[in-house]
Amino acid sequence: MRGSMTASIHRLTDRKAPSLDPMIALVAGDLNLVNAVILDRMQSQIPLIPELAGHLIAGGGKRMRPMLTLVSARLLGYAGTRHHRLAAAVEFIHTATLLHDDVVDGSDLRRGRRTANTIWGNAATVLVGDFLFSRSFELMVEDGSHKVLKILSAASAVIAEGEVNQLTAARKIDLGEERYLDIISAKTAALFAAACRISAVVAERSAAEELALDAYGRNLGIAFQLVDDAIDYVSDAGTMGKDAGDDFREGKVTLPVILAYARGGADERRFWKDSIEGRRDADADLPHAIELIRDARAIDDTLARARHYGQRAIDALGPFGKSDAKDAMIEAVEFAVARAY
Numbered sequence: 001m002r003g004s005m006t007a008s009i010h011r012l013t014d015r016k017a018p019s020l021d022p023m024i025a026l027v028a029g030d031l032n033l034v035n036a037v038i039l040d041r042m043q044s045q046i047p048l049i050p051e052l053a054g055h056l057i058a059g060g061g062k063r064m065r066p067m068l069t070l071v072s073a074r075l076l077g078y079a080g081t082r083h084h085r086l087a088a089a090v091e092f093i094h095t096a097t098l099l100h101d102d103v104v105d106g107s108d109l110r111r112g113r114r115t116a117n118t119i120w121g122n123a124a125t126v127l128v129g130d131f132l133f134s135r136s137f138e139l140m141v142e143d144g145s146h147k148v149l150k151i152l153s154a155a156s157a158v159i160a161e162g163e164v165n166q167l168t169a170a171r172k173i174d175l176g177e178e179r180y181l182d183i184i185s186a187k188t189a190a191l192f193a194a195a196c197r198i199s200a201v202v203a204e205r206s207a208a209e210e211l212a213l214d215a216y217g218r219n220l221g222i223a224f225q226l227v228d229d230a231i232d233y234v235s236d237a238g239t240m241g242k243d244a245g246d247d248f249r250e251g252k253v254t255l256p257v258i259l260a261y262a263r264g265g266a267d268e269r270r271f272w273k274d275s276i277e278g279r280r281d282a283d284a285d286l287p288h289a290i291e292l293i294r295d296a297r298a299i300d301d302t303l304a305r306a307r308h309y310g311q312r313a314i315d316a317l318g319p320f321g322k323s324d325a326k327d328a329m330i331e332a333v334e335f336a337v338a339r340a341y
Contacts, residue, residue: 018334020062026328027070030084034066037088041135052116052128056095059111064332065195066091068220071332072199072213075325082202085139089152090195092136097159097187099129104167105250147201155194162186171251173276177258181222184229189221212316216329219313224336226306229254230299231339233290248275248289249282255305257289259298268292303337310337 024031042053066087073083101107102115103122109115117125133156140149166183169175196217200210232247233256247254253276261272271292275285293299310333320326 018331018338020064020067020332020335022324022328023067023071023332026074026324027067030070030073030087031063031067033081033084034063034070034087034091037085037139038091041088041092041139042132044131048120048124049128049131052120052124053095053132055113055116055119056098056110057091059113061111063091064224065094065191068192068195068217068332069199071325071329072196072217073203075213075320075323075329076199076203076205076209078199078203080202082143082145083199086143086148086152086198086202087195089136089139090191090198092132092139093152093156093159094191096129096132096136097163097191099125099132101163104163105246107246143202145201148198151194151198151201155190158186158190162188162190166252169253171253171277173253173257173261173273175253175258177255180253180255180258184222184225185218188225189218192217192221192224209319212319215316216313219309219316220333220336223306223309223313223333226255226302226309227337227339230256230302230306232256233293234299245282245286245289248286251276251278255302256293256298259301260289260293260296263296263298264292306337310334 038057042050042057044050069083069087069090098110099116102110103117103125106117107115108118115125116128136156137153140152143149162183162185165179166187169179169183193214194217196213197210200206200213229247232244232254235244248257257272257276261269264272271280271285271288274280275282275289313333314330317326317329
């Protein structure tokens with residue numbers, strides 16, 4: 001599996017493993033300003049709101065999505081400040097969806113810490129998520145761009161549709177790869193795409209450059225989620241920040257399961273159907289599920305698809321000249337895929 005990585009995605013033989021460090025270094029000053037906006041706008045006269053929101057926001061996330069807004073602005077040579085508040089809006093949208101997701105999924109861990117819903121309960125968690133969504137829209141309106149508002153509000157709606165689509169697809173073993181890709185394109189990739197695209201708007205660049213950044217973010221988001229879904233079956237809580245096998249326990253049909261089910265014999269397909277539909281003990285079945293996924297080479301092929309979408313993200317940057325920002329964005333793609341190795 002490792003030897004088959006394409007050279008354009010993994011150049012690990014001639015340099016160190018890819019990381020987000022170059023992107024972090026490039027946008028560090030801007031990110032400090034974004035964090036200041038986040039800290040200011042998560043405040044409320046109701047003490048529970050900043051306490052609960054701060055638990056997740058300060059929980060060790062990489063700020064990947066707001067960093068994409070910042071580095072895209074750097075790629076375009078934008079010298080203004082509008083992108084700081086918009087990057088904060090992107091992070092609030094993301095944080096709100098995480099809070100809601102943990103309630104829907106009944107998750108116990110997020111980034112290696114207890115989820116907000118296990119500490120403060122479902123009702124408070126949902127309502128604080130709503131508060132953060134509201135703050136994000138305040139920031140969009142304050143920016144004053146109808147186009148920015150349209151992009152981010154549309155992405156928020158698409159994310160919600162993706163989550164509902166995933167909810168209605170839970171415990172359906174015949175989900176299929178096409179619908180799975182529709183789900184991850186909505187619930188994950190839409191915000192990656194919007195985070196990048198809005199920088200082209202504030203920098204007043206062409207529609208072609210807008211679409212190029214949209215394509216970069218969208219394909220990066222799909223690759224990112226494919227890798228997440230793969231490592232759910234090959235990693236552990238210490239690495240992932242959540243319990244291994246959570247997708248399996250929750251009856252989520254991700255690509256590794258779709259491929260293993262399609263390639264299995266009658267007994268294997270019966271196992272998958274009974275397990276995903278909740279007629280077996282998920283904790284007891286997880287080791288066998290991992291074995292079947294390995295035997296079907298489902299992880300290998302899931303990661304191959306991630307590399308494909310990663311290459312599409314890199315190709316989308318073709319119209320932009322060489323720069324430190326472009327190099328950092330390419331390495332961010334490489335990092336997203338390399339997390340599985």
